[in-house]
Amino acid sequence: xxxxxxxxxxxxxxxxxxxxxxxxxxxxxxxxxxxxxxxxxxxxxxxxxxxxxxxxxxxxxxxxxxxxxxxxxxxxxxxxxxxxxxxxxxxxxxxxxxxxxxxxxxxxxxxxxxxxxxxxxxxxxxxxxxxxxxxxxxxxxxxxxxxxxxxxxxxxxxxxxxxxxxxxxxxxxxxxxxxxxxxxxxxxxxxxxxxxxxxxxxxxxxxxxxxxxxxxxxxxxxxxxxxxxxxxxxxxxxxxxxxxxxxxxxxxxxxxxxxxxxxxxxxxxxxxxxxxxxxxxxxxxxxxxxxxxxxxxxxxxxxxxxxxxxxxxxxxxxxxxxxxxxxxxxxxxxxxxxxxxxxxxxxxxxxxxxxxxxxxxxxxxxxxxxxxxxxxxxxxxxxxxxxxxxxxxxxxxxxxxxxxxxxxxxxxxxxxxxxxxxxxxxxxxxxxxxxxxxxxxxxxxxxxxxxxxxxxxxxxxxxxxxxxxxxxxxxxxxxxxxxxxxxxxxxxxxxxxxxxxxxxxxxxxxxxxxxxxxxxxxxxxxxxxxxxxxxxxxxxxxxxxxxxxxxxxxxxxxxxxxxxxxxxxxxxxxxxxxxxxxxxxxxxxxxxxxxxxxxxxxxxxxxxxxxxxxxxxxxxxxxxxxxxxxxxxxxxxxxxxxxxxxxxxx
Ligand code: GLC
Numbered sequence: 001x002x003x004x005x006x007x008x009x010x011x012x013x014x015x016x017x018x019x020x021x022x023x024x025x026x027x028x029x030x031x032x033x034x035x036x037x038x039x040x041x042x043x044x045x046x047x048x049x050x051x052x053x054x055x056x057x058x059x060x061x062x063x064x065x066x067x068x069x070x071x072x073x074x075x076x077x078x079x080x081x082x083x084x085x086x087x088x089x090x091x092x093x094x095x096x097x098x099x100x101x102x103x104x105x106x107x108x109x110x111x112x113x114x115x116x117x118x119x120x121x122x123x124x125x126x127x128x129x130x131x132x133x134x135x136x137x138x139x140x141x142x143x144x145x146x147x148x149x150x151x152x153x154x155x156x157x158x159x160x161x162x163x164x165x166x167x168x169x170x171x172x173x174x175x176x177x178x179x180x181x182x183x184x185x186x187x188x189x190x191x192x193x194x195x196x197x198x199x200x201x202x203x204x205x206x207x208x209x210x211x212x213x214x215x216x217x218x219x220x221x222x223x224x225x226x227x228x229x230x231x232x233x234x235x236x237x238x239x240x241x242x243x244x245x246x247x248x249x250x251x252x253x254x255x256x257x258x259x260x261x262x263x264x265x266x267x268x269x270x271x272x273x274x275x276x277x278x279x280x281x282x283x284x285x286x287x288x289x290x291x292x293x294x295x296x297x298x299x300x301x302x303x304x305x306x307x308x309x310x311x312x313x314x315x316x317x318x319x320x321x322x323x324x325x326x327x328x329x330x331x332x333x334x335x336x337x338x339x340x341x342x343x344x345x346x347x348x349x350x351x352x353x354x355x356x357x358x359x360x361x362x363x364x365x366x367x368x369x370x371x372x373x374x375x376x377x378x379x380x381x382x383x384x385x386x387x388x389x390x391x392x393x394x395x396x397x398x399x400x401x402x403x404x405x406x407x408x409x410x411x412x413x414x415x416x417x418x419x420x421x422x423x424x425x426x427x428x429x430x431x432x433x434x435x436x437x438x439x440x441x442x443x444x445x446x447x448x449x450x451x452x453x454x455x456x457x458x459x460x461x462x463x464x465x466x467x468x469x470x471x472x473x474x475x476x477x478x479x480x481x482x483x484x485x486x487x488x489x490x491x492x493x494x495x496x497x498x499x500x501x502x503x504x505x506x507x508x509x510x511x512x513x514x515x516x517x518x519x520x521x522x523x524x525x526x527x528x529x530x531x532x533x534x535x536x537x538x539x540x541x542x543x544x545x546x547x548x549x550x551x552x553x554x555x556x557x558x559x560x561x562x563x564x565x566x567x568x569x570x571x572x573x574x575x576x577x578x579x580x581x582x583x584x585x586x587x588x589x590x591x592x593x594x595x596x597x598x599x600x601x602x603x604x605x606x607x608x609x610x611x612x613x614x615x616x617x618x619x620x621x622x623x624x625x626x627x628x629x630x631x632x633x634x635x636x637x638x639x640x641x642x643x644x645x646x647x648x649x650x
Contacts, residue, residue, distance in 0.1 A: 001197035001223060003190070012037030013152075022189025023196065025176055026094075027165035031186045034160070036152040043149055045127050046162045048098060049111065050142040053082045056242065071109035071142035073134075074170060076100070077177050078107055078144045088291060094166035098144035099177045101161045110135035111143040161186050200226065202634075203261045204598055206626045212546045217597055220547075220564040224590040225257040229269070233586045245288035245295075248273060249366065250588055252306030257591035259313045260598070260606070260628075267323065270310050274328040274341050277304060281348025284331060285363070295331075298363040301352070301384040304345040305391050311342055312394035316606040319631055321401055339402065346395060349388050350412060354380035356434055357419045359388055365433075366454070369505050369513035376436035382424045383432060383454050389416045389462035401608060413464075420464045429476040430455040430465065439498065442490075448497040449490045449504070451480055453521045460528035474528055478537065485554055485579055486517030486545050487525050488572040510575025516582075517570040519545055523592035530600035530616040535642065539618045542601060545593070547584075554579030566590050604628055604637060613637055613645045 003020035017032045034042060050071065052058040057065055068083040080096040087093065108114035108126055113135035116125025124145075126132045132147040144164070152158055163180045167173045179185065201222055208214040232251050235241025252273055258266040276284040276295065283303045287295035314323055324339040336344070352360045358381060361374035365381040373379040392413040396406035423440075424430050432442030432452040442452040456473040459465030465473060480491045493515030494504055507514035522545055529538035543549055548563040550570065561567050561581035568587035571577040599605040603615035604626060611630050617639065626637040627650050636650040 030162040032160045048144040071137040076104040101181045105149045106132035106147040108145040110137040111141040114145045203629045229254045245286045248303040253588045257594040281344035301362045308391040359384040378436040380434040386458035386462040389464040457524035457528040489518040493574045510572035516572040519589040526596040535618045
């Protein structure tokens with residue numbers, strides 16, 4: 001976990017390299033080991049292409065800003081200074097350095113000198129000639145290139161370390177480089193990393209009959225959970241990091257899976273999110289704690305409600321009401337306890353109800369595509385009504401624990417229940433939303449987008465749907481929406497709905513929100529089937545989206561994503577690219593899949609009294625064994641059948 005390695009072997013020379021960042025220094029360590037079958041001389045050319053630290057500037061104004069870049073040697077250490085003053089945080093911009101723990105024979109700081117005009121990084125002129133030119137760069141395109149000349153004896157293993165790091169001053173660079181060159185530095189970094197991941201992953205480990213599922217539960221799913229939690233939907237292979245920052249709803253959902261693994265980190269993030277809540281209860285949509293930019297202030301109907309789920313899960317995990325009394329600021333001034341903050345979330349929704357009695361959609365709910373439903377401010381979200389019902393039940397329970405009356409939450413819940421089962425019910429499934437004009441979307445009466453997944457699963461999750469309707473709704477999901485590569489989000493996909501002139505979406509059929517297998521929303525169907533006690537369906541829905549299973553079914557040529565992380569969505573059957581996985585890593589699927597499998601399929605869920613164990617596994621998955629950390633102790637849970645479980649201290 002947390003490192004990447006490559007191995008190569010050619011003509012009797014073996015090379016291994018591992019890249020990792022340890023906990024102690026701001027340094028990427030390249031640990032290289034070489035072994036040769038005979039005595040020989042070897043040259044190594046570690047190279048880094050340096051860009052402008054704000055990548056857009058490189059595209060917009062490289063011609064001038066290149067005058068402010070410098071790259072030069074300081075003894076045997078190379079230094080890069082990004083001196084662009086009119087960037088957001090010039091005073092916090094570090095120097096970058098590059099060093100090795102063996103003598104440096106030569107170097108290049110100027111990219112053109114190293115690569116060569118009309119040559120390329122595939123075949124740099126410096127490497128081809130076997131000699132770097134000691135170029136320095138004051139104005140131009142920077143790079144770090146080192147030439148390391150080694151002599152290897154037959155059979156001898158040689159380790160070489162290279163360090164790519166940052167520090168604020170030249171002096172600090174020299175100190176850091178000296179620490180890095182100490183003999184056991186890389187080893188300590190590796191061990192520290194290993195310990196950190198072991199501690200994190202040991203919070204929940206299982207032995208399952210399904211080894212694909214076991215690998216996901218024990219390793220990759222919590223790994224993805226951590227990466228999402230840390231980086232939100234920010235800079236990555238898919239996202240530039242320039243406009244999404246930290247999203248309120250996405251991060252609030254990421255937190256749900258961090259709570260069972262590390263409540264300390266979850267609390268810190270929750271504090272951060274609460275500081276984006278206004279006194280009237282609504283929240284900023286995205287914000288930028290690192291960059292310091294102005295937040296995106298659009299009001300969505302769901303953002304502030306996710307916070308209640310975080311608080312509820314945290315209280316149950318910790319078995320303590322302490323977090324509720326924590327004082328946190330409001331974005332528009334003043335302070336309030338967490339309990340007051342979540343009370344305001346409820347107040348906001350109660351004071352923003354539409355004509356039909358469902359919450360106003362505002363700028364959309366969880367589904368980003370629904371922003372056109374409410375341009376006149378009247379559109380309503382039946383799904384947000386269900387999300388509201390879900391958190392009302394949580395508030396009622398928390399109020400009871402606080403010694404307060406939960407009557408207002410119960411009343412609001414009952415009102416929503418009445419609406420959901422009357423206006424919200426279409427006959428064989430639940431409708432999705434109501435437009436400004438009063439049209440019910442997600443209805444058999446409409447020509448397209450007749451059924452939407454989320455109002456079926458959340459009718460169960462919220463408990464709002466009448467029992468027979470819950471079952472009918474989830475049966476409709478299976479009948480109309482399930483595929484061998486997951487459940488599509490809506491059916492049938494929209495083409496020219498509600499009109500060709502002003503369609504609800506320009507997404508192609510089967511893409512993204514318009515009828516793909518939206519993996520995030522699939523997790524809720526798994527949870528709903530578990531709540532209905534239908535283990536075979538729940539397991540089917542879970543297993544078919546395991547990345548290695550989906551990849552094998554679709555074939556890698558079609559699937560085209562990693563077989564160990566969840567993707568946000570997979571092109572649906574109405575697309576000729578059915579099976580193409582899209583946006584892996586950055587998705588709420590990670591957090592919710594983790595909850596679906598650990599808390600619903602395996603059924604190990606914290607509640608106020610302790611750890612509740614109510615599995616919902618199909619017979620062929622039994623027995624299963626889990627170790628789980630809970631309130632400072634570790635428990636071993638043996639699931640022999642869904643009604644026969646043993647819990648003992650591990
Ligand atoms: C993307 C967004 C998320 C949204 C979802 C559904 O995953 O990051 O905020 O809820 O799409 O539209």
